[in-house]
Amino acid sequence: MKRKKNKQEPTPDPEHLTEQEKVAGERARLLFKTLRNETFSPDEKDALWNQVGETISQRKQRSFNIFWIAAAASVTLLLLTGVGYLVFYKDTARTMQEFAARGANGPDETQLILGDKRVISLRNENSSVEYKDGGALIQVDSSSTIDQQVAGDQQFNTLVVPYGKRSVLTLADGTRIWLNSGSKLVYPSHFDKGLREVYLEGQAYFSVAHAEDAPFYVHTKDMEVKVLGTEFDVSAYDDDPYTATVLTKGSVELTTQRQTLFGSKKTQITPGTRAVFDQDQAVLQTQQVDVQQYISWKDGYLALNVAPLSEIIKKLSRYYRVDIELKQPKLAGVKFGGDLILQDDVRDVLKVLALTTGLNYKQQPNERRYVLEESTIKP
Structure with a gap:
């Protein structure tokens, strides 16, 4: 009597079996040869043969799963190594x-x-x-x-x-x-x-x-x-x-996002270039500038090249450790040019700034707080 083939579980192809699977198949054939004279019903013989086929298929599936588990473990190890470098390595x-x-x-x-x-x-x-x-x-x-x-x-x-x-x-x-x-x-x-x-x-x-x-x-x-x-x-x-670099002479190499695993980027800039890294957007932008307006502070003055009033006030506040309030916020974006000498007394500097901008300044009862506002005197 011919054995019925199970349509859902096809007979394994010997050409694609591993050495262990071939050994298991040979043992099954010896088992059937030994028991060929025993009395089995057709259904029992089919069930036994299908069980052998399922065992071989399970072993192949298990080999396949082991391969992917090993691959996933390798990737995980790589990621953990990178994270370990970022988190635990003390450079x-x-x-x-x-x-x-x-x-x-x-x-x-x-x-x-x-x-x-x-x-x-x-x-x-x-x-x-x-x-x-x-x-x-x-x-x-x-x-x-x-x-x-x-x-x-x-x-x-x-x-x-x-x-x-x-x-x-x-x-x-x-x-x-x-x-x-x-x-x-x-x-x-x-x-x-x-x-x-x-x-x-x-x-x-x-x-x-x-x-x-x-x-x-x-x-x-x-x-x-x-x-x-x-x-x-x-x-x-x-x-x-932002973080910014302005190059006066020579050349420099910038690296941004250094602490990310795969996102580190390198950029070289030439003299007269300002590179600005936007922290929110994680983007580095470069442009040619008049470097003097960014480095003049070390020589005791501010070289203002169409600088907005808000930026001037921020620099003065830092330089003198005072609070300077702009009474009319609409004036924050108004731009001014020229050199502003950083004198010993901030009041002398504010006088010059007020004269240049047409604003008035006054000192609050707290001696470290000043207010810049539009003049109430009309020309």
Whole structure:
């Protein structure tokens, strides 16, 4: 009697069987040969044959599932490795960012916080810090010298410049950094051979000493600037929705979205270029600009090239650590040009600004609060 073929479960094709499946089939054939003289009903023989076929099919399906489980495990391992790098790997940039978060917020005086937790106050409005002897000596405001340990494990120093103050930092390699009001810079007590890295919050102008074998990196919360030796400005204030770099000379390489697993992007810019990274849109845009309007603050004046009044007020508020209110918001977008000298007294600057714009200014009972408003006197 011929066996009936099950239409739903086709007989396995011997050409596509694995070695284990061929062995199982051979054992089944021996079983039938041994039992050929035994008495089985046709239905029993069909059921037994179908059971053997199902066993072989299940083994093939199990092999198929094992393949995809292994593939999924590999992909998962890759993702976990990437996430582990982003979350758990402590590179220098992330370590310095953590030090910046620990630094003083809103101090009245500029502070130099050393790696051994000593805090040195700098009382001048325009202070200076210079590292000498490979970083072992620190000269503060040309009046005092502090020693620090540079051997052993790497330590990080933090220079905190509050609103209303400025500071110039000279590192042991000869790099000079002008820090604007409301800024923090974290940097190693000494640079290891072959690498120079700092972390910035706020605004700073960098004049980097050239070193072919030691690239210089400026890290911010969402941008990395890599140079060998050049001059540029970086602005990365927490209350601005962007991070910007303006290149004065040389060339720099920018990396944005560095902390994403696959989204890191690199861009090179040339002198006279301003690169702005929009934090909300995660987009980097570049344009040619008059760089002086972005770096003149370090020389004690604002070069205003059709700058909106709201931007001028924001810069003055930071520079002098005062509140300046624009009484008529409609004037925020009105643009002005010219050079605004940043004098010692903010009232002298506001007088010049009022005269230039045709506005009046008045000081509130709180001496650190000023109001700019339209003149009530009609021409």
